[in-house]
Amino acid sequence: MTPRRQTPRVPVTSPAAATVFTTVLTEGPVSRVDVARRTGLSSAAVTKAARPLIEAGYLTELDSATTGVGRPASPLEVVADREFFVGVKITHDELIGVVTDLRARIRVSGHLPLTSRKVDAVVSNVGELVTELLKAPRYRERTSTVGVTVAGDVDPASGHVRYSPFLHWRDVPLAELVAEVTGLEATVGNDVKAITVAEQWFGAGVGAPSFALVTLGTGIGCGLVINGDVVTGSHGVAGEIGHIPVSGDGPLCHCGATGCVEAIASTDAIVAQARTATGEPGLTMAEVITGARLGDVALRRVFARAGVAIGRGLAAMANLTGPERIIVSGEGLDAYDLFADEIRETFATHAFGAAAECELILRPLPFEEWARGAAAIAVRTLFLS
Amino acid sequence: MTPRRQTPRVPVTSPAAATVFTTVLTEGPVSRVDVARRTGLSSAAVTKAARPLIEAGYLTELDSATTGVGRPASPLEVVADREFFVGVKITHDELIGVVTDLRARIRVSGHLPLTSRKVDAVVSNVGELVTELLKAPRYRERTSTVGVTVAGDVDPASGHVRYSPFLHWRDVPLAELVAEVTGLEATVGNDVKAITVAEQWFGAGVGAPSFALVTLGTGIGCGLVINGDVVTGSHGVAGEIGHIPVSGDGPLCHCGATGCVEAIASTDAIVAQARTATGEPGLTMAEVITGARLGDVALRRVFARAGVAIGRGLAAMANLTGPERIIVSGEGLDAYDLFADEIRETFATHAFGAAAECELILRPLPFEEWARGAAAIAVRTLFLS
CATH class of the missing domain: 3.30.420.40 (ATPase, nucleotide binding domain)
Structure with a gap:
């Protein structure tokens, strides 16, 4: 292996520098005045924090003429190729x-x-x-x-x-x-x-101080941003929406508990329940999806049950943490049409008061x-x- | 009504001043050097932020001799009676x-x-x-x-x-x-x-960047602090642990959904279930508690069921938000002995991985x-x- 560290790291040496760099990175080009307004820093602090970043080639000042603004705003922009x-x-x-x-x-x-x-x-x-x-x-x-x-x-x-x-x-x-x-x-x-x-800085999370990204598939996972920070958990565990207990009598989960969302609605769980429901031990997920789309009642019921479990998990999250929006993604979206109604209806039923205003956004994420x-x-x- | 605003407000005019004042308020007396270390601000910024607070009488410099420290640290302290x-x-x-x-x-x-x-x-x-x-x-x-x-x-x-x-x-x-x-x-x-x-600044939450305070009683509520901030919810709803759906076939809740923690484990819900179980429509909460303590099987079962619902709600919260500790309080603590085992066992079963390390702390809070x-x-x- 030949590549060795080639580049001295960016001189982000203070919380103010980190704030300024993040703001320009995610919202730039943006003038110093706007950076100050958005971050609560003084203009002098913004200028001071930006200087070493400009000198190191990570930020640049755009010619104010190029922005089409009359006054000399000199917006700051990230040098993406640095x-x-x-x-x-x-x-x-x-x-x-x-x-x-x-x-x-x-x-x-x-x-x-x-x-x-x-x-x-x-x-x-x-x-x-x-x-x-x-x-x-x-x-x-x-x-x-x-x-x-x-x-x-x-x-x-x-x-x-x-x-x-x-x-x-x-x-x-x-x-x-x-x-x-x-x-x-x-x-x-x-x-x-x-x-x-990535979604927080450059995707569907931009402009939302609190949002959740839920992935459906082999596992059911969740990333949670609250007040601008990804929640990591004091003990290293957070966002485990797949292991919220939503049913008193649900199937056994690989985590050892029963009634977890993941034990009802993960790809494996859906296939397992479909095999039991149909008595066909060789069914694949693709066949389960096709059969359900063709109207097989037993298979549709499996998806409906999964949708209810997911909807309950989403409502639990919205009621507890109050995200502005929930982005639903993962390879499980391939079958979304089969449980979309149950997810939305269950979420609406269990979302408490204004938590029902939390948007559910579907966002396929290619690999x-x-x-x-x-x-x-x-x-x-x-x-x- | 005679009292009118008598005091000009404290001159907290910048985020740095707010940070310095909060640090001294919750952790003082504390030296400027320690404030700088804990907050990431420069010593110069701390000194600058503290000056107007000292001039307005909200902060004071303790004589370093009085702290028993050899070097002239001059710790900052809040003037509590200001x-x-x-x-x-x-x-x-x-x-x-x-x-x-x-x-x-x-x-x-x-x-x-x-x-x-x-x-x-x-x-x-x-x-x-x-x-x-x-x-x-x-x-x-x-x-x-x-x-x-x-x-x-x-x-x-x-x-x-x-x-x-x-x-x-x-x-x-x-x-x-x-x-x-x-x-x-x-x-x-x-x-x-x-x-x-109050707990975050002056109570059991001091030193815990993430914790939850859960109150059991007429309602089941929760305050959630994540990364140092009380979570308020993008739509104004957060911490609604009472409305997490934990059971597919639970009783109807006043919120309109079924299976909410509150519909199973609030004081009213316990009394209602006890009345149904015993066929005595006049039972009071005090009588339900006494009967359960005397060993009435039906009443004990009502508390056990409530404990399972609470334990599931606590586990859902720990799995999603990863608090360092959960403080359990409220007038429902009066009956805590009747469902403590079920709460702890259910929490341990459903806490995912290291989330089980989250401490449950009982803290009676007088009115x-x-x-x-x-x-x-x-x-x-x-x-x-």
Whole structure:
């Protein structure tokens, strides 16, 4: 592995600098006066915080004439190509990787099937994919950080994957291993929380201080942003909407409890219930979806039950945390038409008072978006170093 | 009503000043160096922010000799008597009022039974109680703000009580009415969220960036602090743990849904289920508790079911928001021995992974504490003006 850290990190040395940089990154181009207004900082503090960022080439002042505004506003803008970032999402059978710029816009992308789920093999595959993604010198020379995400319980602070159900990993020091094999600084995170960061800064979460991103599929996950911060949980657990108990007599969940949303509405749970309902042990998810669309009553009932469980989970979240909107995504959206009514009706029934005003937004996220989430947590290290 | 605003407000004119004042208020006495370390502000910024607060008499520099520290640290401390605050909690049958100092320490307290639940009568009673509480000139002269809290949906920004189920109020401009009758600046809030502010600053929440306070009783409410902020909800609804759907076939709730925690575990719900179970329509809560303690199987089952519902609600909250600890309080604690085991066991079963490390802390809060919460939101107006 050849790439080594090429770039000195951005001089974000104070909370004010982080605030200014984030504001310009997510809302720019924006004038110093507007940055001051939006952040509560004084104009002098904005100017002081912006100076080293401009000197280091991360921010630039646009010619005020180019903005079409009469007065000399000199808006600040991010220099998106100043640094690039690698993002890699590890799924149960492949790696998805991207190179993005500072704004998390995808510049290069690639896939690599996993040869095995063993830690050494996966890490080695990550090394291969990163080398491939960075083969153009223009990207390699300006990249110093890789973000890697995985479903499960990940501790960004220590860089450890504590538990990944789909990879069967426990307590793997993934950040360290990836840094070793790539020569880049590495940061790791939960896949859903990472994509939530990307949505917060560059997607459907922009302008919403509080929102939730819920993913339906093999697992049912959730990233939660409250008052502008991704909620990480005091004990490292948060957003586990899949493990809200919504039914007293629901099926047993892999977590050991009964009645979890995930035990009723994950892809596996839907297939299992469909097999039981039809007595056909070989049914696949595709067949279950097709059968339900063709009107099979037993299969439709399975989806209806899943929709009720999801709707209850969403209502529990809205009642507790009050997001402005809930973005629903994940590969489970493929079957959304089969439980959309139950989800919406159940949510409306259980949302308390004004919580019913919380919008449900469907947003399909192609697989590359998951790798972009991984790149977004790499971008975020600029503020944490 | 004689008291008029006597005191010019504290000069908290910048986010830095608010941060410094909050830090000294909740953690003082504390040196400038420590304030800088804890807040991320520069020492110069701390000194600059503290100066007008010292000049206005809200902060003072302790003689470093008095702290027993060798070097001249000159810790900053709040002058607790610089300003006093009135807090009034409105229950369904009485007012509870206190006068506190800046640290929300109770200096005077009093009760007044409501003569009626009509808005005019209640507001008039609030005026009487405030006059009584402030009859000593030393308090009256240094008091300019009253906080009033009530159970239900309250919008602090507009000063309106949108809905109070126990008072049968809808859209009452309470802040305006109270300001008129008392001559004080008035702020209003939900009672549980207000007591959460008091716990965050001066109680069991100190040092916990994320915690929840759950109250059991006539209603089941919750105040939620995440990353240091009380969660208020984008649509004004948050912390509604009483309306999490935890059972598919639970009883009908007053909110219109079925299976809510509150429909199974509130005082009224327990009494209703006990009456049905025993066939005794006249049973009171006291009799239900006594009977259950004496071993009545049907009554014990009612409490067990309530405990399971509460435990599920707590687990849903811990899984979603990851609080460091959950403080359980409210008049429902009187019967806590009757469902403690079910609450703890159900919580442990449904808490996902490390969420089980979230502590459950019992904390009885005497009624005066509710009025202290109302005073705490009055203290908080110092930072919002």
